[in-house]
Amino acid sequence: MSLSALAKQCIANQSSHAHLNAFVSLADKAVVLARVAAAESTRGRHDDDLVGQLIAVKDNICTSDLPTTASSGILKSFVSPYDATVVKQLRDAGAVISGKTNMDEFGMGSHSAHSHFGPVKGLSRSEGHASAGGSSGGSAIAVASGQCIAALGTDTGGSVRLPAAYTGIVGFKPSYGLLSRWGVIAYANSLDTIGILANDARQTRVLFNKLNAYDPHDPTSLPPSTRQRLRTSKLGRRLRIGIPVDYNITSLDPTVKRAWIRSLRDLEAQGHSLHNVSLPATRHALSAYYVLAPAEASSNLAKYDGVRYGSRAEGPDGTPDSVLFSKTRGQGFGPEVQRRILLGAFSLSAQAMDNYFIQAQKVRRLVQRDFDSVFAAPNPLLSVEDVEKESETENGVDVLVCPTAPTSAPLLEKVQNQDPIDAYMNDVFTVPASLAGLPAISVPVDGDGEKVGMQVIGQYGDDRMVLDTAQLLG
Numbered sequence: 001m002s003l004s005a006l007a008k009q010c011i012a013n014q015s016s017h018a019h020l021n022a023f024v025s026l027a028d029k030a031v032v033l034a035r036v037a038a039a040e041s042t043r044g045r046h047d048d049d050l051v052g053q054l055i056a057v058k059d060n061i062c063t064s065d066l067p068t069t070a071s072s073g074i075l076k077s078f079v080s081p082y083d084a085t086v087v088k089q090l091r092d093a094g095a096v097i098s099g100k101t102n103m104d105e106f107g108m109g110s111h112s113a114h115s116h117f118g119p120v121k122g123l124s125r126s127e128g129h130a131s132a133g134g135s136s137g138g139s140a141i142a143v144a145s146g147q148c149i150a151a152l153g154t155d156t157g158g159s160v161r162l163p164a165a166y167t168g169i170v171g172f173k174p175s176y177g178l179l180s181r182w183g184v185i186a187y188a189n190s191l192d193t194i195g196i197l198a199n200d201a202r203q204t205r206v207l208f209n210k211l212n213a214y215d216p217h218d219p220t221s222l223p224p225s226t227r228q229r230l231r232t233s234k235l236g237r238r239l240r241i242g243i244p245v246d247y248n249i250t251s252l253d254p255t256v257k258r259a260w261i262r263s264l265r266d267l268e269a270q271g272h273s274l275h276n277v278s279l280p281a282t283r284h285a286l287s288a289y290y291v292l293a294p295a296e297a298s299s300n301l302a303k304y305d306g307v308r309y310g311s312r313a314e315g316p317d318g319t320p321d322s323v324l325f326s327k328t329r330g331q332g333f334g335p336e337v338q339r340r341i342l343l344g345a346f347s348l349s350a351q352a353m354d355n356y357f358i359q360a361q362k363v364r365r366l367v368q369r370d371f372d373s374v375f376a377a378p379n380p381l382l383s384v385e386d387v388e389k390e391s392e393t394e395n396g397v398d399v400l401v402c403p404t405a406p407t408s409a410p411l412l413e414k415v416q417n418q419d420p421i422d423a424y425m426n427d428v429f430t431v432p433a434s435l436a437g438l439p440a441i442s443v444p445v446d447g448d449g450e451k452v453g454m455q456v457i458g459q460y461g462d463d464r465m466v467l468d469t470a471q472l473l474g
Contacts, residue, residue: 003052006149007036010054010098013146020121020132022141024059025066026099035096042094050210051094056142056151059100060107061194062183063087066097070185071115072105074304074332084183085215086152086194093210098148101138105334107156107187108297110426111415112137112163114336119416122166122409130409133163133426136197140167143197150198150207156187157289158404158430160195161442165453166409168444170470172196172204174463176437177222179208180215188296189220191289191434201443201470208463229380230461239469241267242277242374242397247429253407259447260403263454263473267401270472275397277374281366285432288363290424291347291356292435298344304332368436374400375459399462399469403429404442404453429455439463443473 001009011029032054039052057063060070062080069075087097104114112120112134120137122130123144132141136153140163143151153160155173164171172195179194186192194211198204215221243264248257268274306313313327333341347357372379376396405426415423433440439458444451454473458466 003036003040004033007033007052007054007096010146010148014099017141017145017147020129020141020145021102021118022120022138022145022147023056023099024069024071024102024115024117024138027066027097032096032098039094039096049094050090050206053095053149054098055090055095055207056098056101056139056148057087058136058139058151058153059103060154060185060187061087061152062185063097063100066100068100068185069116070106071103071117072332072334072337073116074306076116080183082183085180085217086211087183089180089211089213090152099142101136101142101151101153103138103153104135104159105337106185106297106301107135107154107159107192108336108340109134110158110162110423111412113412113416114334116334119412122412123168125411127411129412131166131412131415133166133409135159136171136195137163137166139197140164140169140171143167143199144169150196150203153195153197154184154187155193155195155434156191156293157434158427160197161404161430161440161453161455162426164197164442165404165444165455168451170198170201170204170441170443170474171453172208172441172467172470173433173439174208174212175222175439175460177220178227178461178463179211180213180218180221182215182217182221186296186300188293189300190296191293193434193437201441201467201474204441204470205464205467208467212463226380231377231380232464239267239272239399240376240397241272241274241469242400243274244279244282244400244402245276246279246282247402249406249428251406251425252403255447255450256403256405256407256452259445259452259454260401263445264401267472272472277397277400279367279370279374279432281363281370282432284363285367285435286424286428288360288367289427289431289435290343291360292364294340294344295347295357296344298341298348301333301337301341306332364435367432371432371436371438371457371459377459377462379459380461398458399466400457401469401473402455402457404455405429408447408450408452433457436460439466441466441470443470445473
């Protein structure tokens with residue numbers, strides 16, 4: 001199929017699937033087709049490049065030609081004066097940005113139900129729409145329903161991998177610091193990672209290779225000197241696959257468990273060996289995450305006061321600034337964002353700092369050490385002396401394989417009315433890799449007639465090995 005024909009099919013799908021609410025803004029169709037036609041005339045012979053491909057971008061990633069609202073009322077009229085680095089990289093590679101995708105407001109949610117523009121609807125079932133996952137649910141549904149070729153999202157604690165698992169596509173969170181965050185509206189700076197959603201691991205790899213570059217604008221971007229220490233993949237040799245026994249929780253759905261067992265057996269049949277590993281700090285990871293992430297979010301969102309950033313509430317002449325500030329945030333932020341701001345502010349308060357925030361940071365370090373203790377390769381972020389001490393061991397594993405989520409996608413109607421604490425449990429398998437900054441990917445595998453997300457986690461910097469393993473599963 002020609003690029004123009006493929007673009008027209010995506011645009012037709014955008015119309016026929018508009019009820020899913022995947023997009024909050026779309027690029028002008030005539031402009032998109034003109035850009036695709038121009039790209040098609042200059043396209044080379046490489047089948048794996050991005051020239052003329054329609055790519056969707058999550059609404060918290062800045063674009064100069066489309067609004068960037070983070071799906072929040074407080075930014076409903078904001079248009080960025082510049083493109084985020086990852087958007088510029090896509091444009092330079094010849095990709096065409098087709099629109100901005102719906103999401104949980106400021107990335108705060110697990111089902112893309114907390115949006116100023118209404119919830120994203122997952123694929124239809126006989127009893128209703130499934131959850132699209134969150135917070136990158138719009139990007140996931142846009143890919144799953146053929147409204148674009150691939151999409152960018154952001155992953156803080158699973159916000160790319162969970163939607164991918166719920167919609168039957170691939171969702172990849174690279175190692176923290178490899179892809180630039182410049183031009184991304186922050187949720188939690190120490191956790192936020194640009195992620196990729198696509199239909200297969202091959203297309204995911206193409207996007208990753210285009211975006212994986214040092215960015216001097218981003219203070220969290222991994223410098224070239226450290227990038228040189230990262231390993232290259234060793235696909236073609238027998239892999240040691242780790243099975244984290246701590247992920248075999250009592251609430252694991254039987255369908256998901258059977259899919260996990262089948263995936264492991266399939267890898268074993270391909271000649272790879274299986275090894276049980278223990279990650280004991282996992283049971284504390286979720287609690288630590290929901291202390292640290294809201295604390296960082298509370299700090300990041302302080303600037304949205306209607307003066308420096310965001311739309312400002314109106315009031316009678318002489319209304320005190322403190323009243324307008326409170327009214328601005330009350331009108332601009334949805335209830336989930338306001339709840340997390342309060343939670344984060346409490347975590348940073350003097351009375352809670354020692355008991356909660358500092359303890360959560362200690363748990364985070366324990367999670368990182370757990371992963372380092374089971375992987376064969378040493379963590380390249382350690383000092384040179386520590387790396388030499390922790391040289392590659394024969395007993396360590398190359399990657400871990402486990403479910404992405406404990407259940408398949410729940411019904412959207414059900415999760416819209418559930419207790420927020422219950423929603424947090426969806427992230428139980430994705431948060432640990434986020435706390436440690438590790439590469440992780442969700443791949444759809446067969447689960448008794450439905451697609452189940454299976455997650456591959458690697459040592460820091462082993463992104464290509466994670467992608468290679470994903471291709472073995474897919």
